[in-house]
Amino acid sequence: MLADQAAVRFARAAAQEEAGAERVGAHVGVLAEDEVSATHLFEAEHAGYRGWNWAVTIAHAGPGTPLSISEVVLLPGQDALVAPQWVPWNERVRAGDLGVGDLLPPKEDDPRLVPGYVASDDPAVEEVALEVGLGRVRVLSREGVLDAAQRWQGGDFGPRSDMARSAPAHCGTCGFYTRLAGSLGAAFGVCANELTPADGHVVHVEYGCGAHSEVEVEGGPMVPVADVVYDDAELEVEPTGAEPGPAADAGAPVDETAR
Incomplete structure (x- = not known):
């Protein structure tokens, strides 16, 4: 009752009433909602709505009752052209988006940063002060350090990358490896090999x-050199038997006195 040709014609008429006869295409299928209702799908012949379908949900209350329309809506199909998922404005900047001249201030409550401390005028603590962030308004928090470490470890220059797995040795034993300062220096450094x-x-x-x-x-x-090399530029001839005597020249005169 809900899926026969009469139901298809009934659902098509409802879609045409909503969208217009010229914008309702072929019937593409029917989905059972429950025992008394089903949704018929028709191709939407709208410009810019490739892959969309008119969905008409019909219902049947029981024997002796006519079909009724529950709703008519335009829905995207599996191959429909749809807008990307909405992203809040404060989350739309991604890594690599910052260009020359752009300004990107951190959020006021950025969990990656914590307050720094007042700079010291004691030369004896200058070297240590720079490492712990003395003199900067904000420094990396523990969360910021762990976030950076996790991101770098899982990146292209981490221990599980294809290059690392095929390398003859690790960066920790390489002369071009320059260790970072601070806590991140225990596991990370900078490569100084330009090649x-x-x-x-x-x-x-x-x-x-x-x-x-x-x-x-x-x-x-x-250039690879073979184990055996044949030099065919020169040919040596070796005799295989006794050499024959000189043959008499047929054109030479005969010495009669030698007889």
């Missing part, structure tokens, strides 16, 4: 690449 993709990037101590400072390659000819 590697990691040059100038923060790398994990267990990252590695083929340009490790202690890599050694066995010396040898640049």
